[in-house]
Amino acid sequence: MINRVYFLLIFALTLSVSACGPDEPDDDPCQSDFDQSSLFSHIVDHSIIPGYQSLSSNLTDLGLIKDQFFLLPTQNNLEQFRAKFTEVYLIWQSVAQFEFGPAKEVFLRNSINNFPLNENDLINNIESGNYDLSLPDKYDKGLPALDYLFFGIANSDQGIINKLSSDPDFEKHQLYINAIIDDMQMRITHTLDGWKGSYKETFVSNTGTAAGTALSLLINAFDENYELIKREKIGVPSGVLTLDIPNPDRVEAIHSQLSTLLLKAGAGASVDLFNGVGFDGSAGPGFGDLLDAVNATKDDTLLSDLVSNQFEVMLAELNKISESLDQEIDNNKDQVTKIYAEFTRPLVNIKTDMPSVLCVSITYIDNPSDSD
Amino acid sequence: MKDYIDKYILQQTSIAPLIVFRILFGLVMCIGAIRFVINGWIQELYVIPKFHFKFYGFEWVNLPSELGMYILFGLIILSSFLVALGLLYRISIIIFFLSFSYVELIDATNYLNHYYLAYLLAFLLIFLPANGSFALDNMFNIQKKISRIPSWCINILILQLTVVYTFAGIAKLNSDWMLNAMPLSIWLPEHQNFPVFGELFKYKLTAKLFSWGGAFYDLTIAYFLMWGRTRNIAYFAVIGFHLATGALFNIGLFPVIMITSTLIFFPSTFHESLLRKLGWKNIEGDYSFGSFARKSLSILFAAYIVVQLILPLRHLAYPGDLLWTEEGYRFSWRVMLVEKIGYCTFFIEDSNSNRKQEVVNGSYLTKFQEKNMAIQPDFILQFAHFLKKEFEHKHGFVNSKITVDAHVAMNGKISQRFINPDTNLAEQTDGFLPKKWILPRNN
Incomplete structure (x- = not known):
């Protein structure tokens, strides 16, 4: 009997040694010499920090212009506010994909851009002066609220000016506007301070593939944001997700008619992050380079090329529309459907192929249980 | 053969191992x-989940109210504790078995091999005189104190654990595990x-x-544990x-x-000395099953053993790569065997109006459920059928066609594409036959 045990042990050892043999790098999808920290540094220094910095200073400007407008409620000051609002909304699209770390702590995305707005909640808030802006699942605040208050609360510009400066209750409106701008500013400041403080170092040095590592956070946030764009900005308004019944009233920024611009900005930001283009325009490593480092191919094409090419096609289709999305849905629905289809195509690559070949944990799918 | 039956089945042996087993099992289940x-x-x-996946044949298991869920868990906690104490043992272990399995049957996405093991051990314990000693039942004269039981009462548990390890080991003998x-x-x-070893x-x-170590461990550990000369070392290996x-x-x-x-x-001497330290006193007395119990139990356990040996091998009846199709995957001791990421999008079409919609899975499923569904064909089918009902009920769809765009990375x-995108899942039924709409694994 004892001999049999030794035999088994020796047998197992021999087999395992022969199985180790010479290293076959092709066979091992997880390992690469890619310097993860250089990727993280590039993203932090050229996208995340400049992005939040720009968002923060433009939002500060927006606050100042708002004060100016409250003092001097003229058409010109209204125009100025709207122009700055547009700028802020566009910048937001670039940083929405970094919802982790300090941003997640303050529910930044939910606070800045929960849309479509719940107008009833908003009106109740203004009337009663009794509200809590820290609830992430409320649709009564952030940029969509400003969109309504400065573009849609009355039918004419003069009507809007009156609502915010002379009609009964105008003070209540001003108080609420102050509150929501302050709330956004507070959260963005928290996020920016976090990144400028110790979080940057923590993040850049947090290499590896486990749940909670920088790569896992980045890819998960990237995927989730891309899916949200697909669903909320295109899917629901176009009717693809709602029995083929279009909901043009559910587009982003319905009153300021910025939806198409914002969609293009959001899609472009995803593509840039993948290709390594920073918020400040500088070139550097991106997810594509990471995929190349592990020799990821699909159907004999480099996975990075496959995704980049699909992104190009998607952006080209997107550039065929120029009116706001609700109008395009009314008049040019086939093109919107086409955009949706092209937008969807790379999803399987970024949601399954990318994490699989990089061996990254999918953490945005919470695991509330044990596994085995 | 007769000697064999005598030794492993009929011969009277100390009850101590079963007592220790009962106490520890009850406590672990209670803490769990x-x-x-x-x-x-x-x-x-x-x-929170609005929809619950079921095991085939157990679609009738309903989710109780929230209060009901807490009551069920209250029952599990109380009954497992009573099992450990040996108080009202038979009733307690039956209540534990029933409430525990009911919870397991409510949502199949929560299936874990060790829940299944706990369920099987509880089932076996129902029939064993595990309150024969060191139990409150003895104090209250519910069960007479005994010291010896037929050896099959111990060996059936040993057999069960051996089945678990051995099949877990066999399951690892695939090229993904062994070669890659x-x-x-x-x-x-x-x-x-990780500290030190990271x-x-x-x-x-x-x-x-x-x-290789894991496969070797699973394949051999039960036998090293059986054999006296290697038992102590083997148990250290178990702990490690x-x-x-x-x-x-x-x-x-x-x-x-x-x-x-x-x-x-471990032999009864080990358990006896362990129990003695806790104040246990051995009192002579044999436990014997009545002739009816003997007959029915031997049929029951013979069938049980056959099922335990066949279930983990049933995948052989299915074509394709088991790790990919997962047909015959559950209840087979396939533990931590594969890493998969899936992504699936459902489309539902009304045959009357030709209205078509892409489904947002998150409207009905939690992320955890969605993740589990995306890699398991029977769950994909169940969800498709749920969607059919939901849309026909809520939106007046008629004869809806349901297709899925499903991909899995393993x-x-x-x-790779996982499910045939042209298959109308509404027309497919679940069952034990191979699911032809699962596309084969390529590499």
């Missing part, structure tokens, strides 16, 4: 259920910050050694192996269940 409640998993896994060291090559490098987990060699996997992977109670229950392999590879 309390942990489940404290972690808020009743909410996350049962109350998958999925450990993905999982181990995630632990580079650095080692970077290397493919470590994953290979762990894969399960503590290590417990520290590395999110496997909850599994290590504790295995470490405690494998004590059953063991660090690029993804």
Whole structure:
């Protein structure tokens, strides 16, 4: 009997040694010499920090212009506010994909851009002066609220000016506007301070593939944001997700008619992050380079090329529309459907192929249980 | 043959191993259920989800109200504790078995092999005189105190654990596990910050050694535990192996269940001295089953053993790669065997109006359920049928057609289409026949 045990042990050892043999790098999808920290540094220094910095200073400007407008409620000051609002909304699209770390702590995305707005909640808030802006699942605040208050609360510009400066209750409106701008500013400041403080170092040095590592956070946030764009900005308004019944009233920024611009900005930001283009325009490593480092191919094409090419096609289709999305849905629905289809195509690559070949944990799918 | 039956089945043997087993099993189950409640998993896994996946044949199992769920868990906690105490043992173990299995049947996405093991052990314990000694039942004269039981009462538990380990080992003998060291090559490098050993987990060699070591351990440990000369070393291996996997992977109670229950392999002298330290006194008395019980139990357990041996092998009746199709995957001791990421999008079309919609899975499923569904064909089918009902009921769809765009990436590879995108899932039925609409694995 004892001999049999030794035999088994020796047998197992021999087999395992022969199985180790010479290293076959092709066979091992997880390992690469890619310097993860250089990727993280590039993203932090050229996208995340400049992005939040720009968002923060433009939002500060927006606050100042708002004060100016409250003092001097003229058409010109209204125009100025709207122009700055547009700028802020566009910048937001670039940083929405970094919802982790300090941003997640303050529910930044939910606070800045929960849309479509719940107008009833908003009106109740203004009337009663009794509200809590820290609830992430409320649709009564952030940029969509400003969109309504400065573009849609009355039918004419003069009507809007009156609502915010002379009609009964105008003070209540001003108080609420102050509150929501302050709330956004507070959260963005928290996020920016976090990144400028110790979080940057923590993040850049947090290499590896486990749940909670920088790569896992980045890819998960990237995927989730891309899916949200697909669903909320295109899917629901176009009717693809709602029995083929279009909901043009559910587009982003319905009153300021910025939806198409914002969609293009959001899609472009995803593509840039993948290709390594920073918020400040500088070139550097991106997810594509990471995929190349592990020799990821699909159907004999480099996975990075496959995704980049699909992104190009998607952006080209997107550039065929120029009116706001609700109008395009009314008049040019086939093109919107086409955009949706092209937008969807790379999803399987970024949601399954990318994490699989990089061996990254999918953490945005919470695991509330044990596994085995 | 007759000697064999005498030795392993009929011969009277000390009850002590069964007593220790009962106490530890009751305590571990009790702690496990309390942990489940404290972690808020009743909410996350049962109350919050709007839709629940079922095991084939158990579609009738309904989700009780939230209060009902807490009552069920209250029953599990109370009955397992009573089992440990040996108070009202028969009733308690039956209540435990029923309430525990009911919870398991409510949502199949929560299936874990060690829940299945707990369920089987509870089932076996129903028939064993585990309150024959060191039990409150003896004090209250519910069960006469005895010291000896037929040896099959111990051996059936040993057999059960041997089945678990052996089939877990056989399941590892596939090329992904043995030749590519998958999925450990993905999982181990995630632990580079592990104290002391973290650095080692970077290397493919470590994953290979762990894969081979794991297979060897599973295939042989039960037999080393049976054999007196290797038992002590083997039990150290049990402790080391399960503590290590417990520290590395999110496997909850599994290590504790295995470490405690494998004590059953030790001889009665070991258990007796253990119990004596707790104040146990041996009182002479044999337990014997009545002739009816003997007859019915031998039929029952013969059938049980056959089922236990066949279930893990049923995948042989299905075509294709088991790890990919998962046909015959559950109830087969396939533990931590594969890493998969799935993504599936459903489309539903009304045959009357030709209205077509892409479904947002998240409107009906939690992320946890969605993740589990995306890699398991029977869940994909169940959800498709749910969608059919939902849309026909809520939106007046008639004869809806349901298709799915499903992709799965397995063991660090690029993804592949998983389900035939042209198949109308509304027309497919679940069952034991092979699912022809699962596309084969290519590489």
